[in-house]
Amino acid sequence: MTIDVRVLDPGDWDAWFGNLELAFGGLREDVENRAFDERSTVFERSLVAWDGAEIVAGAGSFPFRLAVPGGALVPSAGVTMVGVKPTHRRRGLLSTLMRRQLDDVRALGEPLAILTASEPAIYGRFGYGAATQQLMAEIETSRVRLSVPEGTDDVRLRLVPPGEALQACEAVYARLVTGRPGMLARVAPWEQRVLIDPAEDRNGSSPLQCLVAERGGEVVGYARFHVKPDWTWTSTHEGSVLLRDLDALDPAAYAALLRYLLDLDLTSTIRLRNRPVDDAWQQMVSDVRRCNVQVRDSLYVRLVDVGAALEARTYQTPVDVVFDVEDAFCPWNTGRWRLTGDAKGASCERTEDAADVALSVRELGAAYLGGVSLLSLAAAGRVRELRDGAVAEASVAFGAAVAPWLPHGF
Known part of the structure; x- marks a missing residue:
């Protein structure tokens, strides 16, 4: 199977969206919602996977700004319209689209990608962590x-x-x-x-x-x-x-x-x-x-640029911690990062210093908005403490005064 991934042409929107409807069971969207979906599509951020002359998968994103702890509005790719034709499942098409999409998001300079998942099990392997609840x-x-x-x-x-x-x-x-x-x-x-x-x-x-x-x-x-x-x-x-x-x-x-x-x-x-x-x-x-x-x-968060993302928010208490980050899907994030920050701002840079906490980018995404505790992730075996007290220190700092919340889907 030879798959060609291209940017969506406006003339192909109906077929592209029809493939999405088929991937979600085949029911046609009502006229009002369908019209909004077409009007809101950002074509240069939308991808189509072609098998010859047939559209078999697609994905898109919106250029959002997401509120983070401290009140900054951070540029974020709102991942949407992800669907693979039932005849072409289990062939790596989703991985291909996620790979291309995250490369594109990085090139755009957006430090975060966000989404709501039709099924919770799908996106963890691409580095997305469940960061909010409804x-x-x-x-x-x-x-x-x-x-x-x-x-x-x-x-x-x-x-x-x-x-x-x-x-x-x-x-x-x-x-x-x-x-x-x-x-x-x-x-x-x-x-x-x-x-x-x-x-x-x-x-x-x-x-x-x-x-x-x-x-x-x-x-x-x-x-x-x-x-x-x-x-x-x-x-x-x-x-x-x-x-x-x-x-x-x-x-x-x-x-x-x-x-x-x-x-x-x-x-x-x-x-x-x-x-x-x-x-x-x-x-x-x-x-x-x-x-x-x-x-x-509710909302799943993926750090596309670890340094820029962690610098974009503030921290409830002073923090100075070295994270050893694993990110197999976006290897440019892999390695050790020193985060220093407080309620006024933060810096996050690469370092050769010994790590205090080891985790994957998925756990960083889950904790990023302050709704998921690093201590709870450590208790689940998903975060490893390498310096005594480091996880508790970082967990308190990463907290937020109010629970994070996504008011509507996309």
Whole structure:
């Protein structure tokens, strides 16, 4: 089999995307999502694998900026549209595409690559580590009370058509990005992604609704959600609120939005599908056991340039540690790196000094945003301590004040 990997030509987009749909089971994407996917495709960053005249695999990336501990927005390749035709699996095509893609990302000078994985087992061999989690919950609103902070009653709430409120909501989102690692700075066309609402995806729920929180005439928070009515045969209401987004600039605005959603008539459940694991509502509810909390993996991080990536973030406590990094897939990262840093900045350079900690680039990716402890990785046998106390020192320094979180997929 002779495979030719080339950059995607705009005229081949339909066939390229069709191959992706086939790789994910063959269902055709709805018109609204498909149109956004084509509009957001960055052709010069998208790869096609050809077997003769047949497209058999593809991958792409977006030029994102990712918030990291310390508040910097770091250029990151958002890996997407990865799919191999079922007839061509187990032939090394994914490895070929990952090899070409990471070489290209390095040439672009982007120190990070990030992705969300359809299956967790796929990307570890390419150096991606699971760096964030998302919280899911189903809150039984008829059995849970909410404790709200002072000032909640002073917040004005208004229902506004989602499109009309978009600019004000995006201004709130933009103010929050640098305060939580894992968030993405949204630029065109990604601010439009939050409005996509195909009827066929609603599963009986309402069109998207938008609630804004205001103080002094300024929007200080918003929630986007659906309502799904449901009745039992005895006419008891069992409707659900399906939360898509909730962002607020202060606790009172957050509480006002949440209280509205929990108090909606004819509903008995609010379903949260992607929230930070330290989301504040967990400290406000009267009975967290009635909230059916679960967590799962979310954003995977890959350090393409170890030195540049570790220098781009800050550290909670002063750190001076030598990492012995293994990176078989991107060998330019392999070797010893001395990281020195604190809350003001950092330096990471190659060194011949003795190593303090040995690990692979995958573990560095998992710990990079502060959501995964190097100590926990060491306890799992994935990090080796070569100097007494070095792992604990680095683990504390790598932490973040808030849990990292990816607010939406790509």
